[in-house]
Amino acid sequence: MKPLTLELLVVPKAVPEVRRAVREHLGGPCPEVQLCVSELLANVINHLGEGTPVTVRLTRTDGGRTRLEVSDPDAYSWLIQRRPGPDDETGRGLLLLDAVALDWGVEQGPGGKTVWCECAL
Numbered sequence: 289m290k291p292l293t294l295e296l297l298v299v300p301k302a303v304p305e306v307r308r309a310v311r312e313h314l315g316g317p318c319p320e321v322q323l324c325v326s327e328l329l330a331n332v333i334n335h336l337g338e339g340t341p342v343t344v345r346l347t348r349t350d351g352g353r354t355r356l357e358v359s360d361p362d363a364y365s366w367l368i369q370r371r372p373g374p375d376d377e378t379g380r381g382l383l384l385l386d387a388v389a390l391d392w393g394v395e396q397g398p399g400g401k402t403v404w405c406e407c408a409l
């Protein structure tokens with residue numbers, strides 16, 4: 289698979305456009321990857337604000353997994369996996385990521401952070 293790289297200022301209306309680009313790049317339905325990209329972009333919007341510059345990368349690993357990366361410029365905010373209550377409307381993004389991805393993590397550097405996940409596809 290040829291890598292896909294998208295650079296954008298993330299806003300809510302961009303999320304379905306990125307999901308569509310991922311689906312088209314992978315050649316068909318990919319619900320796990322589409323859910324992960326939606327949740328990671330929503331986290332950027334919710335925690336860093338609309339208009340934050342992000343880079344979305346989609347690659348294939350040597351092991352045949354699909355790797356999704358979402359990079360943003362904030363090297364200092366840590367991801368906190370919350371335990372939302374049954375009536376909470378937010379706070380489930382990383383729980384969903386953990387449930388559908390085979391593996392995921394965070395890489396931080398002076399220029400920002402990258403949240404990545406790997407899915408079977």
